[in-house]
Amino acid sequence: MYTSLTIRRLSTGSVYKLIFIGLMTAMLPLGLLMGVLAWIGFDTVSWQGLPVAGPVGVLVGLFAGLWVALTFTAMMGSLAALGLWLYARYRPLHLVIVAAE
Secondary structure (H helix, E strand, O other): OEEEEEEOOOOHHHHHHHHHHHHHHHHHHHHHHHHHHHHOOOOOOEEOOEEOOOHHHHHHHHHHHHHHHHHHHHHHHHHHHHHHHHHHOOOOEEEEEEOOO
C-alpha cells in the first residue's frame, strides 16, 4: 500500500500546489462559516473596517478565505521552496506515498 520514494528535488510548482490545495480546503470552509455567521447577524466579516451583514457577508467571507489562502501560499510556498531547495543540496528527500491506481 505505501511505497517509499527517494527524490533528489521537489519542483517549486509542486510545493506551491501542495500548499495551495491544503490551504484552500481549510480556508474556504472557514470563510463560508464566517459568511454564514455574518448573514445571521454576527460581526464576523468586515470590509474596509465596516461589518458586512446579510447575503453579501457570505460572498465577502468566501473571497476573504480565498485571499488568505493565496497570500499564505505566496509567503509560505516561497519559504518552503527555499527550505526544501537548501535541504536537497545536502540530502535526498525520502517520501512515503500511496500510489494512484
